[in-house]
Amino acid sequence: MNKEEPVTPVGRLFLQEEGNQVINCIINAKYPINIESVKAEIKNSIFIQHPRFQSVLVRDKNGREYWKRGDINLDKHIFLIQDIDHGDSPSDALSDDEIVNAYLADLTVSSPLNDDKPLWELHILKDQNCVVLRIHHASGDGVSLMSLILAMCRKVDQPDQLPSIPGNNTRISSSSSRVNMREIILRLVMKIWLTIVYGTGFLLRSLCLKDAKSKISGGHGVQLWPRKLATARFKFDDMKSVKNAVLHATINDVLFGVITSGLSRYLDYHQTSESKTKEGLQITGIAMVNLREQPGLQDMSNLVKSSSVTSWWGNKFAFLLLPIYPHKNVGNDALQYVKNAKDMLDKKKLSLEAHFTYAISKLAMSLLGPKVTYFLNNRVFCNTSFTISNVVGPQKEIMLGGNPITSFRATSSSLPHALTMHMVSYAGKAEMQILVAKDIIPDPQFLAKCF
Incomplete structure (x- = not known):
């Protein structure tokens, strides 16, 4: 460098x-x-x-x-x-x-x-x-x-070795990769259509489209309000069991199913006679998506070289808008929360929404400068209801300076959202930090129990 x-x-x-x-x-x-x-x-x-x-x-x-x-x-x-x-x-x-x-x-x-x-x-x-x-x-x-x-x-068990993070080892066999031309065209058309729909939705969020008012709504200036922080803890094996119960589901599908279920419980508990009529209430979250070609632990030995720094180091993520419907009937099947999340996230992954939002932000920076671009991005946060991120950590115990680490957690500076959630998995458990504006969500410990 x-x-x-x-x-x-x-x-x-x-x-x-x-x-x-x-x-x-x-x-x-x-x-x-x-x-x-x-x-x-x-x-x-x-x-x-x-x-x-x-x-x-x-x-x-x-x-x-x-x-x-x-x-x-x-x-x-x-x-x-x-x-x-x-x-x-x-x-x-x-x-x-x-x-x-x-x-x-x-x-x-x-x-x-x-x-x-x-x-x-x-x-x-x-x-x-x-x-x-x-x-x-x-x-x-x-x-x-x-x-x-x-x-x-x-x-801990091999003090001379660096920790590792599980990567995405999914492979498509040659037999399953044989698809006919009609399926390829339909998938391409769906990708283009979904990208247009989700891209338009993102642009509207930066201008005028806004979530309806709810018990977790933030807004402009809320980033300066006093905060409370609580922790929700999950066993990673439990999340894997839920994942395995839904065909082709992922841990992110399970996490978003947990978020939907927990927010539904929280809003139902706090609902008033007026909010009972809002059966079609939509709450939109912002998720951070890693855009690197090789997710997981990077080779840090080359980081002092400028080529390595510029190739993947820094901020290589984009936004996805994730809508949930807290009052949507799931019947007696609790797994329906995960199935609904999977259906929505599969469409998001098929689209190029993440790449679109990243490209739009870079274009705005080039043409309009950081102040205007920040204003437009901040509008997206003001017009949505919560932030969620998930970072995968090592699944075996590690140590720093010979001292075993028992827990990894993370949170960020406050945002216009009244609710920000960051989850990190480590050594068989996943811990989610729930950061709230305490004048809007005074009981984050109860919210953690809802999750």
């Missing part, structure tokens, strides 16, 4: 003052964390060698942003957090998870990263055996950052 590198178009969006986005990754350790050991581990890791995390953000006289290489002072990046408030009285004492979530909820609203140093920080919550890695979204997305974090870790 050169001494100076322009910030990518998507990265420039995350640098807008109104939408400064930080990814917060929560890593729980099995044993107490020694701050000096952590410093030594980082100093000798590939993390500190990565050009992006040695670089300070600078702006030229024309307002263009660049990454400029500089020296790292770890004391400016690593903070020891102790004696966090445990509650007003012994009866109000919070668990370690609740303390960490409360700490993170405050960070998501009021604590941007200072741009006088590389845009990352490490907060060590000593009493909770927890590390919070905060990285600016302009530096990279969840998939690239997960790869970077795991490059600093090792397998």
Whole structure:
């Protein structure tokens, strides 16, 4: 990488003052964390060698942003957090998870990263055996950052080996790939039609089309409202069992079925006499979709080379709009939530919606600049109801600096949505962080139970 590198178009969006986005990754350790050991581990890791995390953000006289290489002072990046408030009285004492979530909820609203140093920080919550890695979204997305974090870790059962993430090993046999010309044409026509329909829907969301008001609706300015954070936990084997019960389903189908079911329960619980009539209520979510050709753990050994950085590092994701109908009758078949989700997601995957939204954002950046593009993207968030993302982590236990990791979680800075959900799977479990605007959704723990 050169001494100076322009910030990518998507990265420039995350640098807008109104939408400064930080990814917060929560890593729980099995044993107490020694701050000096952590410093030594980082100093000798590939993390500190990565050009992006040695670089300070600078702006030229024309307002263009660049990454400029500089020296790292770890004391400016690593903070020891102790004696966090445990509650007003012994009866109000919070668990370690609740303390960490409360700490993170405050960070998501009021604590941007200072741009006088590389845009990352490490907060060590000593009493909770927890590390919070905060990285600016302009530096990279969840998939690239997960790869970077795991490059600093090792397998517990094989300390000399890097962790691995399961990839997509699906293969189509030669017999099943024989399709006639009519099927190919029909599929192509459907792909074009769905792309036009979903692409038009995305454009309308950036202009005027808006979800009806509900108990989870956010809107412009809600990103500045105080937050609460709760955790929903699932066993990965349970999710696999549900997946196997629906033909050709995926974990994402199961996750979105869980989201639909949980939001339906939550809205039914809070419904008023007025909302009972809204049988056709549609709530639209925004999902983040990885556009890399090779999802999963990347080879971090080559990341110090500019060719590797520009080929896949950074923000390589797009948006999908995912509509759900909370009051849609599913009868006595709970799996119908997953079947409905699968039908909808199959059409989304057949279309080129994700590539369309990515191309439109890049085109808008080129023609209109980051401020107007941010305004249009922000309109999409203001006109929808929630955000959902899912990052796959290693399925075997790993360790950082010889300390086994018991939990991976993640959340981001607050958005105009009153509800943001980020799920990370690790070592046989999946944990979803539920970030809410507490004046709109005051009971995120109850929402977690609904899921």
